[in-house]
Amino acid sequence: SMSSVNKTVHPFDKARLDVLLNRRFFYAPAFEIYGGVAGLYDYGPPGSSLQANIIAEWRKHFIVEEHMLELDTTIMTPAPVFETSGHVARFADWMVKDTKTGDVLRADHLVGGVLEARLAGDKEARGLAAQPPKEDEKKKKKKVKSVVVQLPDEKVKEYEVILAQLDNYSGPELGELCREHDIRNPDTDNDVSEPQQFNLMFASSIGPTGQHPGFLRPETAQGHFLNFSRLLEFNNGRVPFASAQIGRSFRNEISPRAGLLRVREFTMAEIEHFVDPADKRHERFHEVRDVVLSLLDRHVQTGGSTKVTAMTIGDAVDKGIVANETLGYFIARIYQFLTKIGINPARLRFRQHMANEMAHYATDCWDAEIENSTGWTECVGCADRAAYDLSVHSAKTGHPLVVRQALKEPIVTEKEVAELNKKLVGKTFGRDSALLQKIVAEMDEAQLLKLKGEVAQGSAIVSAEGKEFKLTPELITIERKTLKQSIREFTPNVIEPSFGLGRILYTLLEHSFWSREQDVERGVLSLPPVVAPTKVLIVPLSAREEFDPLVKEVSSKLRRAGIFSRVDDSNTSIGKRYARNDELGTPFGVTLDFASVQNRTMTLRERDTTGQLIGSIDEVIAVVTELVQGGLDWAEACRRLPAYDGIQAVD
């Protein structure tokens, strides 16, 4: 049974996993034979299938289940769009250059790396244990070698304060820190330049004249916002609704180093849920209310702690820790999705952004962070972008991006309305008429009532900018009027769950990897069937022709059942073929041998336990179909079919 498999007897070994992923071509550096380019990776057959299966499950879990409106918008984007969205001005990092070699470094990573190395050297000089590595992947920087030198106590304190608020410094402040603390390029010991801002979008130009600058999108979101009116119309004018898009985005990272966790080109899956700002309830919230999550809110972090609290999402919303039902609903649905595809729930937390780390468009944000060998990594962001994007695009283009809602009960209001006799006013006050109009237009209810009373008694004086106007009943009429508003117009708010699929894929590989107890070299990827690249391996005992009809039969029956299988008729032992497929994460294998030819029996092997069952070909196909579809677990399968002891009757 499953419980007899010890998956943790060997400690996790990232180097071993990397070798496996490379050897089995899950992914590899792009343009490898040209020397590669940092931050660009190609997915090979198992990586592509794993990604395609994660996407298919994502589509089912979100788009189909929630009837979202799918979009496919362009990557190439004219510059004005990102000027409006704020990305041209603010989607940037600060970089410095080595003054002699010209090497480029991210300024915050440089300062952080050097000061941390000095603190580590100090600790060692004081005979203290080395500090555990910082846990936030975002702050990961090139490891700087520490030198064992004790620092004055006040220096230690000063460095710790700087490190705690590293995300808070502006570029010039980072430059000042470099000068003040003699921070140089640790690779060369050379001085570095003043920090310069470097925009993370890849630039290009559209059309043959070079006059239309464009950028590759750094997120798919703008494509949703620009199509808002069409989407709203498609949804019969009603909110809430969500659009969804899966596609490639680009960020020209200054010096990517962390494998699939920080890349320059990546596949995202983004949802933009458009909701009435006055009503952020969610009609399906009751379905997820009892989901228990590990939450790390901003108050706990500001208090200097990273201790998570286990809590139902219902409680979190009730207590105001998570702002509203819609945000809470998506956080719970993200949790369900990630754990369904195989992320270890014990290594998954939701961390709220602190005020200073939020993207320029967000008003609140919770990240799904997944723990892996590099620390806690943001894999899904769940941001409340409020009305930011729709408002700025609408203001820039003049195209209204609003919902117009017929009010069930028109709102009836009464108020004082002033009307000037324009002809007479012009005759009386000439050029100053415009000023008078402005004064009257800006009057509130109380001022109008007062003026009305005075005019009714003959005349009134109003004044501004040193000018005086005497108003009589001939010049102005002030009356109480009834106003009826039957349409409510508002800019919807946007809740945005945004998935980095490469990061999810990589952390899933880490969570799935272990080595067999008896042999650390025999790696296994325990990917759940729902995402495993191949579901069933078909293994004919040998490449002899008499197996061909059976292989074809099994293969086509599995295909008809919707199960993706592969045949391995390579010229090696069955054990080696299974070992190869353990590395590929293939959950089940069926073996065809001479007994199959004679008796139409087939054996069924489970990857994690390596347990084997036997049955007729059709029985085994029925059982493995249910196993793959999730309707049956291995323990149950063991009750349905007899165990295979390795000996079959052959006449």
Add this chain to the structure above:
Amino acid sequence: SMSSVNKTVHPFDKARLDVLLNRRFFYAPAFEIYGGVAGLYDYGPPGSSLQANIIAEWRKHFIVEEHMLELDTTIMTPAPVFETSGHVARFADWMVKDTKTGDVLRADHLVGGVLEARLAGDKEARGLAAQPPKEDEKKKKKKVKSVVVQLPDEKVKEYEVILAQLDNYSGPELGELCREHDIRNPDTDNDVSEPQQFNLMFASSIGPTGQHPGFLRPETAQGHFLNFSRLLEFNNGRVPFASAQIGRSFRNEISPRAGLLRVREFTMAEIEHFVDPADKRHERFHEVRDVVLSLLDRHVQTGGSTKVTAMTIGDAVDKGIVANETLGYFIARIYQFLTKIGINPARLRFRQHMANEMAHYATDCWDAEIENSTGWTECVGCADRAAYDLSVHSAKTGHPLVVRQALKEPIVTEKEVAELNKKLVGKTFGRDSALLQKIVAEMDEAQLLKLKGEVAQGSAIVSAEGKEFKLTPELITIERKTLKQSIREFTPNVIEPSFGLGRILYTLLEHSFWSREQDVERGVLSLPPVVAPTKVLIVPLSAREEFDPLVKEVSSKLRRAGIFSRVDDSNTSIGKRYARNDELGTPFGVTLDFASVQNRTMTLRERDTTGQLIGSIDEVIAVVTELVQGGLDWAEACRRLPAYDGIQAVD
């Protein structure tokens, strides 16, 4: 029944289709609220679903069915890759500029458009019918208004010759034609500049220093070639095998104008089938041998005709019209795929490229061309790229991109092998030893035999570059030796089926569109269930709460059966809701009304015939599931369930 529906009573009206596609948000110009950008389009919900379904079917038809190795490689590509592949030098069009306005025009389109307009004006002046429009979409250019002027007979002839070989002219020749024939910008009547080459790749740069120029890929193919060694290893070192990739590519077209048929960013699906150049048979060719295709080979075209020949692919390969089984196999499989998703086979032909129009890497190419309102459009290319790409990348990088095949029977050869006594040679000839070595190394079998005889008789003289060497048995030994070659090494050839999914999607929409006989305003898209965005529309009679449990039941039962449905509970008549879904191509609809609540019955409507059947909810779900999965047609469904006459018993 289907046969009673007349889909051609109204002639095809492109303007009407465009309005439908825009209104239902199949696709729309990207950045529309910013004024749009030529050649960039966003797909809305039905367009995205249609595309996703086409891709899913493509994956099943090619990748799963043929066990192809899927890849997902990066779009951003460092410049050296495209320098090697030839794209930096040759993936370009010639453009001219209006000398006053700076407007940019494609040189060949300008010359072609102006001369065709003059010929049309001449025809009209001679009182002849206007020429039918040219049928090749690739040569489509902006329509130039013709002026009724008769031309001298020799001018007509001259223009016709130019037009027939328009694809053959170099840039300077196009410039010469403009001067010689006074060709100016028809929009402004201004002169145009000398043609300049414009590379169609979007350029960018990678990393913060600007030192690493990159391009957005114009095809996904290079990503396959660069990973060839890894793919080969994944396939246990054996050919043939195919890799496949679905992804975005970019071409910075000079002035795109033809909607989805010529765009700057597009989704491709590409297969690279690696095959032994000495054996291009295909093991599954017999499965497609009898598929009948419309073929238009290069000889027919060179002879000035575009008359297709209907022929089985088996005959075409046997007669050498299609070069080999592998190319033929893919051509037939492309045909099967396109007709399965709904392309009209009568409007599908395979046209062989003429020598002068082939891409720089291709040695043979057949296009699947689909007829639509703009003419015949290339939608799939099926090229034999031979060993071009693997050879150039291997030569550039020094990384061998070859197959090493163990020979079953080693090739045994005998030949004369000469060996110099190096020590003695050095002592005897000093500095001239190297020259002697060169002379001997370059000798062929006959020369060696002659030398062997002479040396055996005492000594021989060889000479070169004015130097003479006297060779004795002490200085040289020549012996007959047996050599055994057990490995064969070769660069595989590549057969490349390359699909432009946007073009296929658009032509499919044209082939699917018609208007109801009784009302031309009532458009229908007869998309086959396999690709239709929504398979089943669920229509509750009204939004009353009593329908909710039934709607949920039907919706979840269909979901469990794997059928994608949508609920339309909008506040309009059932007729309007069905009409909307006819425009969206939804093949089936089920209606829940008061009888459903009372009797658990449901009606089932078919889109094309508008025929309706009735049955219990579970019966209807079973029937519609089979209809969607293709196991049942509507005629058969009509035998399974009674017709619905619009009246249901309600107590």
